[in-house]
Amino acid sequence: MKILSTMALAIGTAAIVPATAHAAQFQASGDIFTGTGFGSRYVGPGGTASPSNRAFGSAQDGGADTFDNFGFFNSGLAGLTLSRQVELLDGNVFRFFDTFTNTGRSAISTTVNFFGNLGSDGDEIVSTNSAGLIVSCQDDGDGNCTEDAVLALVSGNNGLAQAAITADRYNARFMLNVAAGESVNLLNFAFLARDENGPLASDVTLAQTTGAALLAAPRTDGLTATQIGRIVNFSVSAVPEPASWMMMIAGFGAIGIAMRRRRAARITFAV
Structure with a gap:
């Protein structure tokens, strides 16, 4: 694995395809393993399917051979029950939302590993690895990005995650304490x-800026306030659920009516 500066990586990639050949961004493929096939979304338990040994909710390729079975937990559950909600969101963003539940009578402390096999079949160039963000691409052997998509891998913004790439394997470690x-x-x-x-x-620049944006404001669209409130690897402000929004709107309406009545009462009293 080569560790290069952002500038060196940018110079290397610029030599691969002339600037005049710039086209639109490719579309990532929705090949998330659902147990019975592949799609752009999976909701269900963690674990693997037999006999394929594929992990439920893992992205198989992602497009342009970027992955080779990416995004699953390969160890450390220690009695916790895992359920998953994995989606390919718009803008080529794969989101892995995982819930660990302790159904026992004692607290569980364990380290879980979020694992992925990248599609480079060998070495990766890493341009950024800090504060929960890794940006990498496939190495052509001469220090240039080639073939696969450039990846921004985001594992959290509060220091809980310990992430690294070794050869073409990605691993993010999380210490969990579940009552x-x-x-x-x-x-x-x-x-x-x-x-x-x-x-x-x-x-490369796009991956760096998008990764930084996901760190600062992780995409939680479609998740409930309860789900967001239990996220432990990001500092996230919970948003109200739809039912809560309706209650808030009704509450604001009631306050407005009360204020109008109070104002009308004062005017009547003045007359």
Whole structure:
């Protein structure tokens, strides 16, 4: 694995495809394993299917051979029950939302590993690895990005995650402490940037900026306030659920009516 500066990586990728050949971004493929096939969304238990040994909710390829079975927990559950909600969101963002539930009578402390096999079949160039964000791409052997999409892998913004790439294996470690009868959630992202003609220097920049944006404001669209409130690897402000929004709107309406009545009462009294 090569560790290069952002500038060096950008220079290397610029030489692969001329700037004049720039086209639109490619579309990541929704090949999340559902147990019976592949799709853009999976909701269900964790674990693996027999006899394929594929992990439920793992992304198989992602497009342009970027993955080779990515996004699952390969160890450390220690009695916790895992349920998953994995989606390919718009903008080539894979979101892995995982819930760990302790159904026992005693607290469980364990380290779980979020694992992924990248599609580079060998070495990876890593341009960024800090504060919960790794940006990497497939190495052509000469220090340039080639073929696969440039990846932004986001594992959290509060220091809980310990993530690294070794050869073409990604692993993010999380220390979990789950009280009896309680649940905690982990949120991981993988963003894919690739010009239709192949990776460019601009794709590295796009991966870095998008990864930084996901760190600062993780995409929680479609998740409930309860789900968001249990996320332990991001500092996230919970948003009200739809029912809560309706109650708030009704409450504001009642306050408005009361204020109008009070104002009308004062005017009548003045007359």
